[in-house]
Amino acid sequence: MSLYHVQKLLFGLNNDAALRDRWATDRAALLADAALEASERAALESGDVAALYAMGVHPLLLAPFAGRCGLAWPDYLATLAAVEQTSGIPDPR
Amino acid sequence: MPLVFAAALNHAPGITGRRDNATPAQRDVFFGACARLRERLEAARAEALVVVSPEHWTNFFLSAMPAFCVGRGESHWGPVEDEPFLKIPRTRVPGAPALADAIAEVAAEHLDLAYSEELRLDHGVMVPLHLLVPAMGLPVVPIIINCLAQPLPHMARCWTLGEALRRACDARAERIGLVCAGGLSHWPATPRSGKLNVPWDRDVVDAVLAHDRARLLAYRDDDIVREAGPGGHEIRAWAVLAGATEGLGGELLCFEPIPAYAVTGAVLDMRVAA
Ligand SMILES: [Fe+2]
Numbered sequence: 001m002s003l004y005h006v007q008k009l010l011f012g013l014n015n016d017a018a019l020r021d022r023w024a025t026d027r028a029a030l031l032a033d034a035a036l037e038a039s040e041r042a043a044l045e046s047g048d049v050a051a052l053y054a055m056g057v058h059p060l061l062l063a064p065f066a067g068r069c070g071l072a073w074p075d076y077l078a079t080l081a082a083v084e085q086t087s088g089i090p091d092p093r
Numbered sequence: 094m095p096l097v098f099a100a101a102l103n104h105a106p107g108i109t110g111r112r113d114n115a116t117p118a119q120r121d122v123f124f125g126a127c128a129r130l131r132e133r134l135e136a137a138r139a140e141a142l143v144v145v146s147p148e149h150w151t152n153f154f155l156s157a158m159p160a161f162c163v164g165r166g167e168s169h170w171g172p173v174e175d176e177p178f179l180k181i182p183r184t185r186v187p188g189a190p191a192l193a194d195a196i197a198e199v200a201a202e203h204l205d206l207a208y209s210e211e212l213r214l215d216h217g218v219m220v221p222l223h224l225l226v227p228a229m230g231l232p233v234v235p236i237i238i239n240c241l242a243q244p245l246p247h248m249a250r251c252w253t254l255g256e257a258l259r260r261a262c263d264a265r266a267e268r269i270g271l272v273c274a275g276g277l278s279h280w281p282a283t284p285r286s287g288k289l290n291v292p293w294d295r296d297v298v299d300a301v302l303a304h305d306r307a308r309l310l311a312y313r314d315d316d317i318v319r320e321a322g323p324g325g326h327e328i329r330a331w332a333v334l335a336g337a338t339e340g341l342g343g344e345l346l347c348f349e350p351i352p353a354y355a356v357t358g359a360v361l362d363m364r365v366a367a
Binding site for chain 1: 149154155156173213215241242281282283284286323343
């Protein structure tokens, strides 16, 4: 697990316009450069909000990313609720 | 001049972003109280504002997470959130770097404050400014508290920060206002968003009104998360106000649960004689 690096990338995307540009144009290379496990890279690349929540990503980092992935607010909340039903509430940190 | 104004209120993004989702009665009570607080700030003729607010992954990540960070920029850009979401126009809020440095120097006897010349402002500072200083013309020293990522600063340190702010402001020539912009119970960006623990919120506000240091220091992180959600950690901003205003009388202008804003709307004026 490299939750730190997953969250670091999300923090960057939320706050750094240059990183967002690179995400839009050069995503594979950006993900390849980050110290991520294959499953984490896949979850980020496909915008798998459920998988990111289950691995412990902080909701305040996840929500803006979900919005950029095109997930409307009610769908974002439903996605998190489904994760909680199967695997419990991820440890808040 | 000493501190001439001190108050606490919420900063939830729904207050501006989803203003119309609250009932007309809730809006009357909450925004009416904010308007009264604004009148008092104007009557106090503050020349600068210190705004204490939590971190929300806007300025700091786990690469370097200060407990407290003072903004000593010449100006501060904000809000970072999109205008359609927060409904506050982007602007540059003037800073007050000499006041920021004076605060850090006075606090240094008891606290090691981080400082930054490029703090960006999110809803945590911009919502209260929009309510109290909508023209955004008053110089602001933002102070960001880590209420987000464990380990968090102890409540005792938040009280101590408040005491230091009082000493620092009292030693300055200009008239200074203090705004502590913290949430009470809330579960931000989770399926429990909109849930409130109103009795818990009331206990916090009562402890602040009473300047009850022992009661405030008795809040432990595990209990806070269980009873008030991860957002409950933001009561640290309220503890700063209590520490800054010991001996002063307070008036609770509003205590109104507003699930549509995911907060109990609370507006507390600690009447500062000046
Ligand atoms: Fe907050």
